[in-house]
Amino acid sequence: MNNPQLNKHGELQHLLSTEGLPVRIMREILDRAATFMDEANGGEFKKVPLLHGKSVFNVFFENSTRTRTTFEIAAKKLSADVVNLNIGSSSTSKGETLLDTVDNLCAMHADMFVVRHSSSGAAHLIARHVAPEIHVINAGDGRHAHPTQALLDMYTIRHYKKEFHNLRVAIIGDILHSRVARSQIHALTTLGVPEVRVIAPKTLLPSHVEKLGVQVYHDMAQGLKDVDVVMTLRLQNERMQGALLPSAQEFFKYYGLTQERLALARPDAIVMHPGPMNRGVEIDSSVADGPQAVILPQVTFGVAVRMAVMSTLAGNTP
Numbered sequence: 536m537n538n539p540q541l542n543k544h545g546e547l548q549h550l551l552s553t554e555g556l557p558v559r560i561m562r563e564i565l566d567r568a569a570t571f572m573d574e575a576n577g578g579e580f581k582k583v584p585l586l587h588g589k590s591v592f593n594v595f596f597e598n599s600t601r602t603r604t605t606f607e608i609a610a611k612k613l614s615a616d617v618v619n620l621n622i623g624s625s626s627t628s629k630g631e632t633l634l635d636t637v638d639n640l641c642a643m644h645a646d647m648f649v650v651r652h653s654s655s656g657a658a659h660l661i662a663r664h665v666a667p668e669i670h671v672i673n674a675g676d677g678r679h680a681h682p683t684q685a686l687l688d689m690y691t692i693r694h695y696k697k698e699f700h701n702l703r704v705a706i707i708g709d710i711l712h713s714r715v716a717r718s719q720i721h722a723l724t725t726l727g728v729p730e731v732r733v734i735a736p737k738t739l740l741p742s743h744v745e746k747l748g749v750q751v752y753h754d755m756a757q758g759l760k761d762v763d764v765v766m767t768l769r770l771q772n773e774r775m776q777g778a779l780l781p782s783a784q785e786f787f788k789y790y791g792l793t794q795e796r797l798a799l800a801r802p803d804a805i806v807m808h809p810g811p812m813n814r815g816v817e818i819d820s821s822v823a824d825g826p827q828a829v830i831l832p833q834v835t836f837g838v839a840v841r842m843a844v845m846s847t848l849a850g851n852t853p
């Protein structure tokens with residue numbers, strides 16, 4: 536089947552999802568990201584001219600702190616010209632369609648779009664619509680995918696754990712509404728993690744989730760036992776329809792990551808969270824700020840991974 540992310544040479548043309556992304560390309564992105572981090576100099580990012588003369592448009596129809604900002608920093612480190620479209624004050628509010636907005640930005644000579652949208656499939660739609668030489672990066676679409684988040688998570692895991700083939704990874708919380716969880720699961724299984732667990736109440740799991748290659752747990756004590764990596768998720772209240780949970784307090788009581796529960800994982804387990812965190816709902820502050828948390832390094836690695844994605848795309852022709 537035709538892969539909409541790849542060009543005719545099998546190279547990355549757009550980054551839309553980790554589903555169907557070849558392991559070769561995932562590993563190339565992780566390796567390239569490492570070259571942008573000056574580890575010997577405290578993890579400073581190198582400024583390079585790889586996107587000199589190119590225009591990157593950040594088009595975020597949903598709020599963001601980490602993704603939008605790290606894409607901007609990454610594009611500037613690659614010497615691109617960066618335009619952040621302020622959707623709140625754009626003509627979208629006057630009824631302009633998504634594709635008309637994109638056409639107008641293309642007329643301003645956009646070379647690359649970074650798109651976040653509440654509708655699943657928005658980035659795919661734009662990728663199909665634009666001229667072949669323009670690249671599209673999905674920065675989160677509805678509950679579907681958030682591929683650069685998953686790739687920076689893989690970078691983080693590899694940084695701390697070195698290998699993927701010997702790991703047990705647990706993803707906890709609102710799997711049903713989480714584009715991050717879906718992208719993480721595809722990335723983890725593609726990179727060869729042998730045991731990926733999801734821990735959640737039945738109401739927060741997609742039906743047939745085990746078909747994604749994960750083991751399902753409803754009990755934190757069982758699910759966390761001996762894992763190497765713990766990935767927590769926010770309750771995506773903005774995507775919930777109806778009452779799927781009695782309350783946030785009830786969720787914390789059964790599924791909150793506390794120090795007592797974390798002690799069931801391996802002693803050297805790392806704790807990850809894509810952000811934004813809700814302390815006292817999915818994670819206790821003592822864990823979020825504790826020695827096993829790598830939540831802020833995830834953000835830092837996000838700059839390097841986004842530099843890797845954008846420079847890879849810019850190097851590929853249709």
Ligand code: CP
Nearest residue numbers: 599600601602809810
């Ligand atoms: N992880 C993530 O996507 O965070 P933001 O919503 O702040 O971009």
